[in-house]
Amino acid sequence: MPASTSVKLNTGADMPTVGLGTWKSAPGAVEHAVEFALKNGYKSIDTAAAYQNETEVGEGIAASGVARATIFLTTKLDNPDQKEPLAALESSLKKLGTDYLDLWLMHWPAPMTKGEPPLADKTHDWLDTWKEMEKLFQAHPDKLKAIGVSNFSVEFLERLLAVATVVPAVNQIELHPSCPQEDVVEFCTKKGIVVTAYSPLGSDNSPLLANEVVTKIAAKYNVQPANVLISLQANKPNVTVLPKSVTNTRILSNAVIIDLTEEEIAELQAIDKTHHFRACHPSWTGWGSLGFPDCQ
Template identity: 65%
Template sequence: MTIQKETKLNTGAIMPLIGLGTWKSNPGEVEIAVEIALKNGYRHVDTATAYSNEKEVGIGLKASGVPREEIFLTTKLNNIDHRDVPGALNKSLELLGTSYVDLYLMHWPAPMTPDWKADKSLSWIDTWKEMEKVYLAHPEKVKAIGISNVSVAFLEDLLKVATVIPAVNQVERHPSCIQDDVLDACTRAGIVVTAYSPLGSDKSPLLENDIVVRIAKKYDIAPANVLVSLQVNTPNVNVLPKSVTPERIIANLKVVDLTEEEIAELKTIEKTSHFRACPPGWTGWGNLGFPDC
């Protein structure tokens, strides 16, 4: 295989293949992680209102010295903010200290009340319509909109009514939860897939998996680099490895060309070791149409 050189969104924008994920990255750590990442070649940073670190991410962006126009910045609409998309976006921009985001995602297709219970009186499709309105009315604030944690069944429902086709669907993707059905559906619709939790989880068993370790030894790289390489060797996919450790942040940029046989072998891991780092059942909306990974 040959590593793709770039990911082009349906808006025409170019999205960097490897971005810094900031889920579970705490204030006090994440601003330093963002600064280090950008100073060492990253040009995509991913955050979310639900991570409670947008302010610190913004501090890191400025501390890096990298011009804002060179950075692809993603944030996400929180589940409890589905009733006020414009207000939620403006709050994120204020915390991030920027006038625009390159990509604004619906974090989950699961509207929730302020006390984090499923809001069954509101359809996530209606929320998407509100995101479309903000995107069309304020291109100076949001350059692209997309979805996250959306299964094939939910995507099919959205595509029946969407005026703006999502630019991205960000989903959990690693050898124990490969979700090729989601990737295939998104590719047919012209939607890029961003893989989060590419290592599986903190202290992931994938890092000790025999197949992953054997491939890592062949290329003289760390098992984590094999898992990141799997994503960037897959057409229409970019990836968000996460770390707050300077050495690991830098090391995660090292990717290799995997053979088709190695990719196929990595995908067999799901048959014997399947799990999610972020199962959708917590939302109170069932499994959101996802099969068991």
């Protein structure tokens, strides 16, 4: 499947296939990364309230001089804010310096308390949060162009779709050869939900960058191993991808997408059979205690 430049959401909007992720991108660096990325052809920026860098992301967007209408901007509802989604939305809009979001995601199906440390809020159902997000989406089309979810397994998606009046536009999940989550990708594709891949390299200092299959394909196309891993997701018809960096040269390099053969895609997907790991393990839960399975 040749790589695409955009994927159509169930709202009819086009979402750029490759965007700049900002997880772990700290204030002081992220604003420059966003500015540089937008000035050099990126059209999609992803952040979250939990990243604590929305203000700086907004500053980067403003400094770029790129028209807001040409940017696909995503942020996420934080777990401790699930009881107050309207206030959280207004806070994100203010910090980002924008009147609207192209996409707003529930970061996890896991309501948390606002205390330190945050704990699971067993008095609130995340399905109620989704219902409130639906109401906001329907009542404020000027502020929300699309809503979706993040870190949802098939089990959680099935529970959501059983009561939802709005099908999520996107499910953002960890996705790379050592965490392929093929069941989630297949389910989302059948339901018209676009998948966005975060940590496509397997996060920082990933062993995937030195994997012999990855390096072999990189040598064939005269690109970096990172390009192979990002391109793997971009070659899938229902997937967008979020490489992240605050280094100018890597931001430029990460945007280079190659068309992989079916055989190469199969080789890369098979890495999971021998090298299996997950980069994102939330520290606020015992991972399985809220029903989140490991990569499948």
